[in-house]
Amino acid sequence: MMWVTDFADGNKDQKDLLGGKGANLAEMTNLGLPVPPGFTISTEACRAYLRQGGDPEGLEDQVTERLAALEAAMGRRLGDPTDPLLVSVRSGAKFSMPGMMETVLNVGLNDRSVEGLADLTGDRRFAYDSYRRLLQMFGSTVLGVHSDHFSDALDALKKARRTEDDLALAAEDLEELVETFQGIIREQAEVEFPQEPRRQLDLAVHAVFNSWNTDRAVLYRRQERIPEDLGTAVNVQAMVFGNGGMTSGSGVAFTRDPASGDQGVYGDYLQNAQGEDVVAGIRNTVSLADFAEIDQKSHNELIAHMEKLEKHYRDMCDIEFTVEHGKLWMLQTRVGKRTPEAAFRIAAHMADEGLIDWDEAVQRVTGDQLASLMFPRFDATAERTLLATGMNASPGAAVGRAVFDWRTAVEWADRGEDVILVRKETSPEDLHGMMVAKGILTSRGGKTSHAAVVARGMGRTCVCGAEALDVDTKTGQFTVRDSKTIREGDLISIDGSTGEIFDGAVPVSPSAVVRHFEGEDVEGELVDAVARIMAHADTLRRMQVRTNADTGEDAERARRFGAQGIGLCRTEHMFLGDRRQLVEDLIVAESAEEQQEALAALLPRQKGDFEKILESMDGLPVTIRLIDPPLHEFLPDITELSVALAIADTRGHRKRHERKLLAAVQRLHEQNPMLGLRGVRLGIVIPGLFEMQARAILEAAAARTRAGGSARPEIMVPLVGSVRELDLIRHRIEQVAREVSDELGVEIDYKVGTMIELPRAALTADEIAPSAQFFSFGTNDLTQMTWGFSRDDVEASFFSTYIEHGVFGISPFESLDVEGVGQLVRTAAEKGRAANPALHLGVCGEHGGDPHSIHFFDEVGLDYVSCSPYRVPVARLEAARASLAND
Ligand code: ADP
Ligand code: MG
Ligand code: MG
Numbered sequence: 001m002m003w004v005t006d007f008a009d010g011n012k013d014q015k016d017l018l019g020g021k022g023a024n025l026a027e028m029t030n031l032g033l034p035v036p037p038g039f040t041i042s043t044e045a046c047r048a049y050l051r052q053g054g055d056p057e058g059l060e061d062q063v064t065e066r067l068a069a070l071e072a073a074m075g076r077r078l079g080d081p082t083d084p085l086l087v088s089v090r091s092g093a094k095f096s097m098p099g100m101m102e103t104v105l106n107v108g109l110n111d112r113s114v115e116g117l118a119d120l121t122g123d124r125r126f127a128y129d130s131y132r133r134l135l136q137m138f139g140s141t142v143l144g145v146h147s148d149h150f151s152d153a154l155d156a157l158k159k160a161r162r163t164e165d166d167l168a169l170a171a172e173d174l175e176e177l178v179e180t181f182q183g184i185i186r187e188q189a190e191v192e193f194p195q196e197p198r199r200q201l202d203l204a205v206h207a208v209f210n211s212w213n214t215d216r217a218v219l220y221r222r223q224e225r226i227p228e229d230l231g232t233a234v235n236v237q238a239m240v241f242g243n244g245g246m247t248s249g250s251g252v253a254f255t256r257d258p259a260s261g262d263q264g265v266y267g268d269y270l271q272n273a274q275g276e277d278v279v280a281g282i283r284n285t286v287s288l289a290d291f292a293e294i295d296q297k298s299h300n301e302l303i304a305h306m307e308k309l310e311k312h313y314r315d316m317c318d319i320e321f322t323v324e325h326g327k328l329w330m331l332q333t334r335v336g337k338r339t340p341e342a343a344f345r346i347a348a349h350m351a352d353e354g355l356i357d358w359d360e361a362v363q364r365v366t367g368d369q370l371a372s373l374m375f376p377r378f379d380a381t382a383e384r385t386l387l388a389t390g391m392n393a394s395p396g397a398a399v400g401r402a403v404f405d406w407r408t409a410v411e412w413a414d415r416g417e418d419v420i421l422v423r424k425e426t427s428p429e430d431l432h433g434m435m436v437a438k439g440i441l442t443s444r445g446g447k448t449s450h451a452a453v454v455a456r457g458m459g460r461t462c463v464c465g466a467e468a469l470d471v472d473t474k475t476g477q478f479t480v481r482d483s484k485t486i487r488e489g490d491l492i493s494i495d496g497s498t499g500e501i502f503d504g505a506v507p508v509s510p511s512a513v514v515r516h517f518e519g520e521d522v523e524g525e526l527v528d529a530v531a532r533i534m535a536h537a538d539t540l541r542r543m544q545v546r547t548n549a550d551t552g553e554d555a556e557r558a559r560r561f562g563a564q565g566i567g568l569c570r571t572e573h574m575f576l577g578d579r580r581q582l583v584e585d586l587i588v589a590e591s592a593e594e595q596q597e598a599l600a601a602l603l604p605r606q607k608g609d610f611e612k613i614l615e616s617m618d619g620l621p622v623t624i625r626l627i628d629p630p631l632h633e634f635l636p637d638i639t640e641l642s643v644a645l646a647i648a649d650t651r652g653h654r655k656r657h658e659r660k661l662l663a664a665v666q667r668l669h670e671q672n673p674m675l676g677l678r679g680v681r682l683g684i685v686i687p688g689l690f691e692m693q694a695r696a697i698l699e700a701a702a703a704r705t706r707a708g709g710s711a712r713p714e715i716m717v718p719l720v721g722s723v724r725e726l727d728l729i730r731h732r733i734e735q736v737a738r739e740v741s742d743e744l745g746v747e748i749d750y751k752v753g754t755m756i757e758l759p760r761a762a763l764t765a766d767e768i769a770p771s772a773q774f775f776s777f778g779t780n781d782l783t784q785m786t787w788g789f790s791r792d793d794v795e796a797s798f799f800s801t802y803i804e805h806g807v808f809g810i811s812p813f814e815s816l817d818v819e820g821v822g823q824l825v826r827t828a829a830e831k832g833r834a835a836n837p838a839l840h841l842g843v844c845g846e847h848g849g850d851p852h853s854i855h856f857f858d859e860v861g862l863d864y865v866s867c868s869p870y871r872v873p874v875a876r877l878e879a880a881r882a883s884l885a886n887d
Helices: 015-030 043-052 059-074 113-121 124-142 147-160 171-189 197-211 215-224 288-294 296-313 340-353 358-363 367-373 406-414 428-436 450-458 512-517 525-540 552-560 577-588 592-616 638-650 656-668 680-685 689-706 723-744 759-763 765-771 779-787 791-804 821-835 851-859 869-886
Strands: 004-006 038-041 087-093 104-107 232-238 249-256 263-271 317-324 327-335 385-389 391-394 397-403 419-423 439-442 461-464 469-472 477-480 484-487 491-495 500-503 544-548 566-569 621-625 712-717 751-756 774-777 840-843 864-867
Touching (some): 004 015, 015 327, 043 232, 059 232, 104 124, 104 197, 124 147, 124 171, 124 197, 197 232, 263 288, 296 317, 340 367, 340 525, 367 525, 397 439, 406 419, 406 428, 419 428, 439 450, 512 525, 525 869, 544 869, 552 592, 552 869, 577 592, 577 656, 592 689, 621 751, 638 656, 680 689, 723 765, 759 779, 759 821, 765 821, 779 821
Parallel strands (some): 439 461, 544 566, 544 864, 712 751, 751 774
Antiparallel strands (some): 038 232, 087 104, 249 263, 391 461
16 A cells, blocks of 8 residues: 655545645646745555554654655755654645644743754754744644744743843744743643654654544534545655744745635735745734845745746646745645635636636536625725624625524514624524524624524524623623724624624625626626626526416516526415405315305405416416415414403403404314325315416406517426325316316416325325426425425524534525435426426525536536525526536
């Protein structure tokens, strides 16, 4: 087994084996860039180590061998007392991940070799600075000492020397610090700092292996769907030194601006600094332009290397470098992370530059990035005061008055105030308050906390884990780092896309991208990039994109956003408001005639609803679902009604209608309404209800045709479990269609199909398919019915606990549970198509707008996805990306 690979022998496509960092170090080495030599211990070795609980056979010898080669190349021996070779030990998995062990620099230094280094360089300060850094990094990352112990000791020393600048510490100070640090390790870890260089190396390597299984890393992998068994590689690399005086330093750079996407390099440099100093904010960094003033030669070399890397990777690269006494060294590169805006702009620029083609440009952006560009934003030009930054848990820009408990939230929202609910953390009892709030802010908990999971499920803006806030819900206030206090009723603004929390009401401006989709003429490079990438995406995708819309207004917006029809038009809201009375009449009707009367009164109103929707989607298919929810949802609350009647009784009032109503409410009361009398069951039990709806749809369609329009209604029967149910309803609809056609003398182009939202329907799809012209997967109900939990009851109560315990990585209502629910979708699609090759297949659950789910729907061959109007552009883009990926 080969466990170890020299940088010179790898390449960028070996990320599986060498990890991202190792593969890219190898690539840069082979491109001829100045990379300090070294070797990579593979992810395979890590996997074997974790499996066996120790080094796999041969690893130790191979490390010895590679180390000897490195020593020979450098002409130095690891930790040699007079002329030491020092190395860094760097973790690097296939995907960059939080929670992995941080880099340890200067491995090989000990009480003797530090003297050797001092003599050799003639720089005692440098030697001891390097040694104290090793003790600090090794102590915290390998030996598990809390890093505060070291930074506190360093701060104390600076204070004693009356300075805030680490450069003002002299060699003797650092010597003293080395002793302090060794004491800290002795005390906290109860071991002596290992003096033996090879032992330092081995311990560091093992610590990297073990860091694969830290809690943070495990949680992150689950959320990001990174497999558990990849393991991490370890890079061992000869040290170069940026901390040997002002002709040395360290920096980071990007080949384009990762925030805006602007062309032109962008970076920070810090003189006389090592490792993470440049990003740690210990001193002020300078720009690349200033770096050119400091060291023209290294700067020009760096620019040339960056150009080379960007051309080679054909993408924006992010780079880490070090200058050692005027000599530039490249220490890392990778394809750089970027903001959503930069992603679109860079992709379009690179396609214009001919670096990539437009197919690739489509692959370089994601639906999630597009979605985040579609949220309203805080006006960047407005004056604003940042209070603190937490985690960006659920996107959006929310402004409101701070409230600290759910009751106040509900009370204030009821009187028309916008509120932000602020808590240490939320729990199921806060749910009502979360629903009425514009935004949710917590001081504890991460992206899988209760607040974050529930807010995302509701599409509510949320910033969580803002640890700088000291929230006191008793007095109703929070304090930011002991200075600024925000009290109940004060206005605050939170940005769920960045995690920022602002004092006061920051003005919100609508998204330029949305204005563009709405058809406004918006200028600007971002909108231009989005428009061109979307136009190309539309030429690539196999699946169509429809929308879920219940009103003409939603339908029109969705059409402007590119929807190719309606995949789900719900009819239940059409029975609310002043029509409630008619529904009550229908339910309490005591004879067939009374029932008919109530239905006849509903018919013209329903017809009017459908005409509007069919008109706004003229020429496109419109799937209308017959009424689905249990009837009691249209009736008054049982307790309220009982109380009203009890009062009426004491006064001797008769209240005939109310009494009948109460009887109906009692009769219709169900233990588990989700599993009760709803969907197709209603249509079968209440004669005339579905016929009335079908007639309204078909008459509306006929009216549209007569008016010169083109109506394409698709009548969808919900909650079918057996083909017999569908057949019963379908025959009645066909009967109605013949009647309407005869009465009005118009041919109507319509379809009848069913939702697949019960496991039984999916499993018997071959029986159902011959009776249906289309299937539409109702993945919300299908998820509920497959898992056996109701979303409203469980999401807020225990999903965050489930995510924490790894039952799922993300709520199955946010992203389709491909392994479970997905199997039912796949089975139903296959069986349905086999039994009826003309069957049209779509999905109308909210998963139709979720990127990961869309890729799955494309893979199983659905014809379209349907989602809410604002998700339509996201679905268009992801359907195109799915087509490219599944090709
Ligand atoms: P991360 O994964 O957090 O980016 P790195 O492994 O890149 O961690 O290490 C962090 C920093 O340590 C690098 O940016 C670089 O400045 C410094 N570093 C790592 N290896 C060496 C080395 N061989 N010589 C000098 N500096 C190094
Ligand atoms: Mg790095
Ligand atoms: Mg349903």
